[in-house]
Amino acid sequence: MISYLEFEKPVAELEQRIAELRSAAEGDDVDISNELQRLELKSANLLASTYQSLTPWQKTQVARHPSRPHFRDYVEQIFEEFVPLGGDRTYGDDEAILGGFAKLDGRKVVLIGHEKGNDTASRIRHNFGMGKPEGYRKAIRLMELAGRFGLPVVTLVDTSGAFPGVEAEERGQAEAIARSTEACLALPVPMVAAIVGEGGSGGAVALASAERVLMMEHAVYSVISPEGCASILWRTAEKAPDAAEAMKVTAQDLAELGVIDRIVPEPVGGAHRDPRAASASLGNAIGEELDQLAGYAPHELKRLREERFLALAG
Amino acid sequence: MNWFTRVRNSITSLSKRSTEKDLWVKCPSCQQMVFAQEYEDNSYVCPRCGHHGRIGADERLRQLLDEGFDVLPIPDVKEDPLKFRDTSKYTDRLKKARAKSPHKDAFLVGSGAIEGKPAVVGVQDFGFMGGSMGMAVGTAFCQGAERALTRHCPYIVVTAAGGARMQEGILSLMQMPKATVMTRRLKEAKLPYIVVLTDPTTGGVTASYAMLGDVHIAEPGALIGFAGQRVIQDTIREQLPDGFQRAEYLHKHGMVDMVVHRHDLKDTLATLLDYLAPAKAA
Numbered sequence: 203m204i205s206y207l208e209f210e211k212p213v214a215e216l217e218q219r220i221a222e223l224r225s226a227a228e229g230d231d232v233d234i235s236n237e238l239q240r241l242e243l244k245s246a247n248l249l250a251s252t253y254q255s256l257t258p259w260q261k262t263q264v265a266r267h268p269s270r271p272h273f274r275d276y277v278e279q280i281f282e283e284f285v286p287l288g289g290d291r292t293y294g295d296d297e298a299i300l301g302g303f304a305k306l307d308g309r310k311v312v313l314i315g316h317e318k319g320n321d322t323a324s325r326i327r328h329n330f331g332m333g334k335p336e337g338y339r340k341a342i343r344l345m346e347l348a349g350r351f352g353l354p355v356v357t358l359v360d361t362s363g364a365f366p367g368v369e370a371e372e373r374g375q376a377e378a379i380a381r382s383t384e385a386c387l388a389l390p391v392p393m394v395a396a397i398v399g400e401g402g403s404g405g406a407v408a409l410a411s412a413e414r415v416l417m418m419e420h421a422v423y424s425v426i427s428p429e430g431c432a433s434i435l436w437r438t439a440e441k442a443p444d445a446a447e448a449m450k451v452t453a454q455d456l457a458e459l460g461v462i463d464r465i466v467p468e469p470v471g472g473a474h475r476d477p478r479a480a481s482a483s484l485g486n487a488i489g490e491e492l493d494q495l496a497g498y499a500p501h502e503l504k505r506l507r508e509e510r511f512l513a514l515a516g
Numbered sequence: 517m518n519w520f521t522r523v524r525n526s527i528t529s530l531s532k533r534s535t536e537k538d539l540w541v542k543c544p545s546c547q548q549m550v551f552a553q554e555y556e557d558n559s560y561v562c563p564r565c566g567h568h569g570r571i572g573a574d575e576r577l578r579q580l581l582d583e584g585f586d587v588l589p590i591p592d593v594k595e596d597p598l599k600f601r602d603t604s605k606y607t608d609r610l611k612k613a614r615a616k617s618p619h620k621d622a623f624l625v626g627s628g629a630i631e632g633k634p635a636v637v638g639v640q641d642f643g644f645m646g647g648s649m650g651m652a653v654g655t656a657f658c659q660g661a662e663r664a665l666t667r668h669c670p671y672i673v674v675t676a677a678g679g680a681r682m683q684e685g686i687l688s689l690m691q692m693p694k695a696t697v698m699t700r701r702l703k704e705a706k707l708p709y710i711v712v713l714t715d716p717t718t719g720g721v722t723a724s725y726a727m728l729g730d731v732h733i734a735e736p737g738a739l740i741g742f743a744g745q746r747v748i749q750d751t752i753r754e755q756l757p758d759g760f761q762r763a764e765y766l767h768k769h770g771m772v773d774m775v776v777h778r779h780d781l782k783d784t785l786a787t788l789l790d791y792l793a794p795a796k797a798a
Contacts, residue, residue, distance in 0.1 A: 219642045220658075247728045252723070266752065275614050287593070298583075307782075313619035323604070354786070364742065364743075366742070366743030366744070366747045366748045366751050367743075367748060367751055368748060368752060368756065368757065368760065369525050370742070370743075371742060371743065371744075371748070371760070373740050373759060373769075374727070374769070374770070375723070375742040375743070376722035376723040376741070376771075377727040377771060379686060379723040379724075379742070380692075380696070380722075380723050380724050380725070380726075380727040380728050381728070383693050383696050383724060384691055384696050384699070384700060384728060387696055387697055387700055389692060393674045403680075403689060403720065404689070404692060404719075404720050404723040404724070407689055407690075407692050407693060408723075411692075411693040411696070423686060424686060424689070424722070425680045425682060425684075425685055425686055425688050426680070426682055426770075427691040429684050434682065435602035435603065435682060435683075436602055436603060437603075445602070445603070448598065448600050448601060448602060448685075449600075449682070449685040449686070450685050450686065450688070451685070455592070456686060459597070459686065459687065461686050461690060482669055507697075508697045511690065511693040511697055512658070512694060512697055514687070514690045514694065
């Protein structure tokens with residue numbers, strides 16, 4: 203069962219009618235195939251046109267869709283092997299940020315990313331994808347490992363932001379994020395980051411300071427959530443759609459600003475409609491980027507990454 | 517995350533009383549009236565309760581650097597890259613901020629010496645749009661680092677900011693890795709990078725260059741943190757601990773090396789430079 207977003211209502215109605223027709227026709231001799239075909243075409247066209255012109259706020263909702271594929275879904279679909287590694291060796295293991303060795307069509311990489319979970323139990327276990335200091339320190343540990351053993355780093359970014367809590371502050375959330383960003387920049391191996399859902403502020407940048415930054419077609423990436431921005435500047439969270447528009451949070455906008463390098467196409471109707479196709483598209487893009495970076499020497503990769511961020515903004 | 521609301525509501529800089537020819541100021545902490553001249557002579561620290569008032573970038577540079585330092589021009593950056601507009605235009609907000617400030621953005625770099633030891637000092641000015649980090653701040657930070665690299669001398673940065681400048685959207689977020697490129701270059705050049713955290717330092721600034729120093733100094737009572745207190749309270753739904761996110765609290769939790777009174781700040785920096793500064797400075 204698909205859970206529809208508010209703006210998908212017309213599509214939902216059509217799809218419901220199609221389903222009703224189908225079940226009504228079952229065991230019946232009336233030939234409704236023409237009518238069905240007509241409705242299906244109409245519904246497909248409507249879905250396509252809706253998704254072609256999503257507003258930034260609608261995209262935010264798609265990026266947060268509860269059925270959108272997350273880290274573990276992509277791991278399963280894209281990588282033929284995943285060897286999870288855990289812990290920051292100091293405090294604990296944060297399940298909001300997962301990582302380990304992985305193989306992508308034979309390419310050995312270190313894979314790191316946020317996992318939001320996809321039902322109540324797993325969402326709680328993964329803390330809704332909001333990393334704590336130990337999560338970012340695990341990422342640092344894995345990046346250093348990758349650097350020493352010559353393994354490229356791939357990150358899948360999907361977080362509303364780093365966890366805001368007393369303990370996270372006490373254990374140095376800010377420091378952990380800053381060091382994780384630093385660890386990205388220090389990598390002597392290729393790094394490809396993909397914003398697959400939400401790229402929420404510092405918690406995202408800590409895993410996305412790469413020389414190649416990809417973004418799924420309907421993902422969003424911003425300095426603060428639209429709700430947060432709206433409640434500060436407009437003094438009401440209800441203006442979130444305006445804030446999303448003003449902040450330029452979509453892949454299309456960010457490609458234009460040069461903040462991301464490549465938009466990864468999603469299946470019609472968003473990644474959640476067809477996670478398999480979305481995964482294939484993402485895996486393909488990451489593979490191509492890794493192959494392109496394979497020829498660079500360590501100092502060239504660092505230089506590439508540095509120049510990218512120095513040139514950006516300013 | 518409404519750090520800005522929090523910060524805006526908690527602005528505690530001493531408000532000048534318009535009567536009696538501004539002879540007196542009221543300390544936002546102990547509420548006592550303080551003779552303005554006495555307050556100024558005391559480096560804007562309340563002589564009654566020791567509250568460290570917020571100071572502008574020029575004053576800070578004067579306090580830290582020996583006489584005769586140079587001030588670098590604030591870099592030109594692309595203005596209002598997103599054509600941002602909320603309840604008013606970003607360009608209007610900038611105009612307003614500039615009308616009140618001697619400088620065109622929130623980060624000022626001074627190049628000179630601290631007790632005779634060559635140093636570059638960057639200062640973030642909370643008075644300019646909450647010290648928020650946008651392209652101008654990020655670029656000025658980098659130019660300060662660049663100057664330290666050229667002079668082969670230490671870089672000291674005094675932070676004060678509510679966080680990233682939302683009106684520059686993602687481009688303000690990108691200042692985090694950008695500034696970090698420069699802190700790494702200082703590290704590679706074996707040049708000390710010292711951070712002085714002042715009230716308030718929060719958000720993306722804390723989560724990048726404010727927490728990457730070789731030594732972290734904080735001013736007494738300074739609010740320092742990543743997430744805003746209201747956001748945290750909304751998340752945990754409990755009372756926040758006493759002194760949460762204050763300098764002393766961070767010291768206790770190992771995030772800053774020392775909490776230093778403003779009167780002792782320059783001496784402390786000089787002592788640190790004595791150990792860390794490169795043998796030969798240009």
